[in-house]
Amino acid sequence: MGADHARIVAEDLPGATLQVVCDKDLERARRVADTFGAGDAADDPDSVFVRGDVDAVIVASPDITHASLSLAGINARRPVLCEKPLSQSSAECLSVIDAEMQTGRRWIQLGFMRRYDQSYEEVKAALTGGLLGRALVMHNVHRNVSTPAADFTGSMAISNSAPHEFDIARYILETEFLTVAAFQPRRSDDLVAPVVLVLETVDGQLVNIEINNNAAYGYDVRGELVGERASIELATPIFSSFASNQLHSTSYSGDWRPRYRDAYRRQNKDFVRFVETGLFPERASDCWDGYAAAAIAEAGVDALRGGRKVPVEMIERPTFYSCREDSTR
Numbered sequence: 431m432g433a434d435h436a437r438i439v440a441e442d443l444p445g446a447t448l449q450v451v452c453d454k455d456l457e458r459a460r461r462v463a464d465t466f467g468a469g470d471a472a473d474d475p476d477s478v479f480v481r482g483d484v485d486a487v488i489v490a491s492p493d494i495t496h497a498s499l500s501l502a503g504i505n506a507r508r509p510v511l512c513e514k515p516l517s518q519s520s521a522e523c524l525s526v527i528d529a530e531m532q533t534g535r536r537w538i539q540l541g542f543m544r545r546y547d548q549s550y551e552e553v554k555a556a557l558t559g560g561l562l563g564r565a566l567v568m569h570n571v572h573r574n575v576s577t578p579a580a581d582f583t584g585s586m587a588i589s590n591s592a593p594h595e596f597d598i599a600r601y602i603l604e605t606e607f608l609t610v611a612a613f614q615p616r617r618s619d620d621l622v623a624p625v626v627l628v629l630e631t632v633d634g635q636l637v638n639i640e641i642n643n644n645a646a647y648g649y650d651v652r653g654e655l656v657g658e659r660a661s662i663e664l665a666t667p668i669f670s671s672f673a674s675n676q677l678h679s680t681s682y683s684g685d686w687r688p689r690y691r692d693a694y695r696r697q698n699k700d701f702v703r704f705v706e707t708g709l710f711p712e713r714a715s716d717c718w719d720g721y722a723a724a725a726i727a728e729a730g731v732d733a734l735r736g737g738r739k740v741p742v743e744m745i746e747r748p749t750f751y752s753c754r755e756d757s758t759r
């Protein structure tokens with residue numbers, strides 16, 4: 431993901447310059463920096479945040495480093511686009527929220543890029559435009575070809591992959607979750623089986639999510655929002671279809687990056703505007719959204735382990751995060 435963001439900044443982000451690429455493996459940082467024409471390479475993230483030639487930082491390192499690097503950005507007063515999740519621990523998310531609130535403005539834009547995907551944009555527009563009537567049920571399917579890391583577990587399907595659905599459902603329905611139940615079938619092999627989650631919102635709606643990190647056939651994200659009068663379904667952008675031997679076929683991407691290429695570009699353009707103006711983007715997710723995703727995931731992991739429905743426990747939303755416009759309060 432870091433190399434992908436470096437490419438976006440270098441090739442597709444007017445107004446931004448790729449200044450330095452940082453990785454704990456300095457040689458790898460140098461390779462990416464050379465590939466995309468960055469001015470420099472580094473292996474010490476803390477030094478990068480305070481450089482005079484760095485205005486903002488994109489964090490795309492392993493999940494467990496996201497909160498500490500976001501705190502480094504806040505302490506250095508540098509806007510950060512942090513890949514999801516903010517943290518897999520809701521308590522750690524609260525420590526970042528505390529630090530950000532103490533500065534009086536938002537610094538962290540979180541990388542829930544599906545908010546910038548046109549198919550979800552049309553789902554949200556259909557609901558806010560009154561075409562569906564009251565939203566009742568949101569169905570979500572999220573399938574990866576194979577687990578993104580060797581040590582991936584069913585719990586990580588909930589804490590690493592499902593946060594995309596937690597966030598996009600909250601964003602589209604403009605609600606919070608009350609409870610979560612989680613189930614897992616048994617595979618015939620030792621691969622991580624799909625996890626099926628059923629969530630209740632505080633507004634009496636249902637959201638179900640299938641996370642399958644070992645779908646094998648392709649990267650496949652589906653969704654449907656069912657209202658009292660109509661429903662709307664996500665469509666996956668298809669740019670070509672193949673016909674041969676009396677067969678007609680289209681292809682799946684191998685992972686999320688081709689499928690959400692445009693969403694990442696649009697998200698990162700909003701980040702550049704955020705850096706330039708200090709105005710937090712209306713559409714973007716922030717530390718509160720990161721905290722909510724972590725709290726829901728923690729309840730989901732408990733539900734999977736305990737085999738029962740679990741309440742989603744969250745603090746009261748601070749007013750600091752309730753309005754979406756100006757971040758420079």
Ligand code: ISE
Pocket residue numbers: 574578590591594686
């Ligand atoms: C990965 O971190 C992502 O963000 C992808 O969008 C998601 O599909 C994948 O499951 C995650 O591991």
